[in-house]
Amino acid sequence: MPKSSHSDMSASEKRSLRERLRPKERKPAVRWLLTVLLLAAAVLGLHMLLQMIGTLDFSRGRFSSYLHVPKIYLLNLLPVALLVAFTYFATNRAWLGFLIPSVLLFVMDFVNYFKVTLRGDPFVAEDFLTIGEGAGIIGQYTLHFPAMFFVGIALIAAGTIVLHRWARGRMPKKRWWLRVLALVLIVLLGFGAWELWYGNTDLYDSMMEANTSLFNVWKDAENYASKGFVYSFLNSLAEAMPQKPDGYSARKAEDLLSAYPEADIPEGQRVNVIATMLESFSDLSVFGTVSDRFVQDPYADFHALQAESYTGTLISDTIGGGTINAERAFLTGYSYPQPRYRRDTESFVRYFLEQGYETEGSHPGYAWFYSREKINERLGFETYHFLDGYYENLLTDENSLDGHPNDETFFAERAESWEVRDPSKPCFSFSVSYQGHSPYADDTLVWGETYIPHEGISDAAYYTVNNYLGSVASTGKQLAAYVDSFRDDPEPVVLVFFGDHKPTLGAGNSFYEELGVNVQEGTAEGFYNLYTTPYLIWTNDAAKAVLGRSDIGTGPTISPCYLMSVLFDCCGWEGPSWMQLQRQTRAVLPVMQSRGMYLVAQGSAPTASQGIALLTYTLSGDALQAKQNYAIAEYYVRRIRPTQS
Structure with a gap:
């Protein structure tokens, strides 16, 4: 049977149809202009989509907050533009x-979203090293895809179709060299941007408070989100590949550490170690212009403890904040700046754990603050209690300080925790108090006591300083009671107390000046006065008997990173090889401060x-060599994975 004349198209009709469907061929100038404009619009659209996903909650408020910080907006836009441009010139297709x-x-941004949702951590470059572990963790959860996920897929698909249809500008094959030149220029621009901005961790850290209106930057994931996902992820590359110290090699580090063989704590000397870092605790009585004004001594209890302890001075890295620097320096021995602890990390906590100790502690603050909940686990703590779900249950109207328990409640809980511990193994405990936290009211006497009279100082200084001293006096009283609870304990116990940093007193620390204390950082005296805090190590009779020693007197002036090694000295322990190298460095260079100030022994x-x-800003000879060796060993130790997690 013959085919119908209209049942099928002729070849010419098919060609005609294809020509009608084919995109209209435009003049080269128009074609290129349209391609550039559409690609630019696509870059902006992709950037906005990524920014919206990066808010974590897809809110317009958070999204618009990026627009109010041009630096953050541009630092997230530039990598997207460079990546699209590079891929365009590499493929010679706008849609690709x-x-x-x-x-x-898009996938990376949503990996970040799900990781924060499920684990509380942002997606960082170092996660690629543990991609198998991460996939296993994700597999334990049921993922709930938000509507934005499907909206994003639709927008990317629509953008691809539009570009495929109308963005037809391509480089002729005979001008391949122009594509190569463009690719080279883009790579050079990328390297330049990396050197100036994306690889600059100091710049990234300095922008911590750039976008705080709707982000809680004290949460690691929200601090990450506040700067935009693309910028934060690129900066995490710098963190994953930190600059190696001068003269570094793994062989050099191993040689330095191998000179000090690992040493266990002697079986018969495994005393319990209980350390407490005291928020903003500092002894202002060392300044005669302050102590001469006292109408009563807020440090009486603390000085009584010092008289029966081994006590010295820390030169901290911060003033009025940055608690975490002294805290983690003590726990790890790492100097400033501290790493971000994205994974399990070598620490002295882990050393105690491997020596058969229970490792525990507490802090009556939020678990998310400074990401303590996650990072303490990575340092080797088996259990750690926070305000959330623990101390909040102990709060009353009488013991609450801005929603946190005071030191009386804090130390009572610590004493009770000691009593109910597992006595079958020794304990390493590290806790952080809250009571001394600023601000200190400047219009009323919170503690109802006067330690400094009003004469000669402003109203604000009178109230602020007396409130700080009232807190200190209360802490000293609680310390005395806490120490007394261990005096007759048959279990051997060594207690460690230290202040994290001095308090901020007045704008620009002006109240120190009103009290006649030089805190000008441009002078050695001002620097010393502003950054020093006390530490003391107290040993009960049972521990003295076990250790066969009783260290009482004046200890060295040191950086917080050396404090654990001083504690080991008081116990007569050698410690891990990293600590032994520290001990040798401390003998030459006892202070390495974040602002480049050093104290040479x-x-x-x-x-x-x-x-x-x-105090000095310059090093030479043995001190300079000791600092370089310390940096090499530290880089090696904190970059390797612990043997036990």
Whole structure:
């Protein structure tokens, strides 16, 4: 049977139909202009989509907050533009130039979203090293895809179709060299941007408070989100590949550490170690212009404890904040700046754990603050209690300080926790108090006591300083009661107390000046006065008997990173090889401060005046070599994975 004349198209009709469906061929100038405009619009659209996903809650308020910080907006836009441009010139297709980067960044942004939702941690470059572990963790959860996930897929698909249909500008094959030149220029721009901005961790950290209106930057994931996902992820590359110290090699680090063989705590000397870092605790009575004003001594209880302890001075890295620096320096021995602890990390906590100790502690603050809940686990703590779900249950109207328990409740809980511990193994405990936290009211006497009279100082200074001293006096009283609870304990116990940093007193620390204390950082005396805090190590009779020693007196002036090694000295323990190398460095260079100030040892521990005289910004000879070796060993130790997690 013959075919119908209209049942099928002729070849010419098919060609005609294809020509009608084919995109209209435009003049080269128009074609290129349309391609550039559409690609630019696609880049902006992709950037906005990524920013919206990166807010974590897809809110317009958070999204618009990026627009109010141009630096953050541009630092997130530039990598997207460079990546799209690179892919375009590599493929010579606008739609591929958009699609490939879009899929890659979209997936990464949602990996970050799900990781924060399920684990509380942001997605960082170092996660690629543990991708199998991460996939296993994700597999334990049921993922709930938000509507934005499907909206994003639809937008990327629509953008790809539009570019495929109308963005037809391509480089002729005979001008391949132009594509190569463009690719080279984009790579050079990328390297330049990395050197200036994305690899600059100091710049990233300095922007912590740039976008705080709707983000809680004290939560690691929200601090990450506040700067935009793309910028934060690129900066995490710098964190995953930190600059190696001068002269570094793994062989060099291993040689340095191998000179000090690992040493266990002797079986018969495994005393319990209980350390407490005291929020903003500092002894202002060391300044004669302050102590001469006292109408009553807020440090009486603390000084009584010092008289029966081994006590010295820390030169901290911060003032009025940055609690975490002293805290983690003590727990790890790492100097400033501290790593971000994205994974399990070598620490002295882990050393105690491997020695058969229980490792525990508490802090009556929020678990998310400084990401303590996650990071303490990575340091080797088996249990750690926070305000959330624990101390909040102990709160009453009488013991609450801005929603946190006071030191009386805090130390009572610590004493009770000791009583109910597992006595079958020794304990390493580290806790952080809250009571001394600023601000200190400047219009009323919170503690109802006067320690400094009003004469000669402003109203604000009178109230602020007396409120700080009232808190200190209360802490000293609680310390005395806490120590008394261990005096007759048959279990051997060594207690450690230290302040994290000095308090901020007045704008620009002006209240120190009103009290006649030099805190000008441009002078050695001002620097010393502003950054020093006390530490003390107290040993009960049972521990003295076990250790066969009783250290009482003046200890060295040191950086917080050395404090654990001083504690081991008091116990007569050698410790891990990293600590033994620390001990040798401490003998030459006892202070390495974040602002580049050093204290070079000259025999025994210096007095305050001697310590001020020995402060320096320059190093040479043995001190310089000790610092370089320390940096090499530290880089190696904190970059390797622990043997036990």
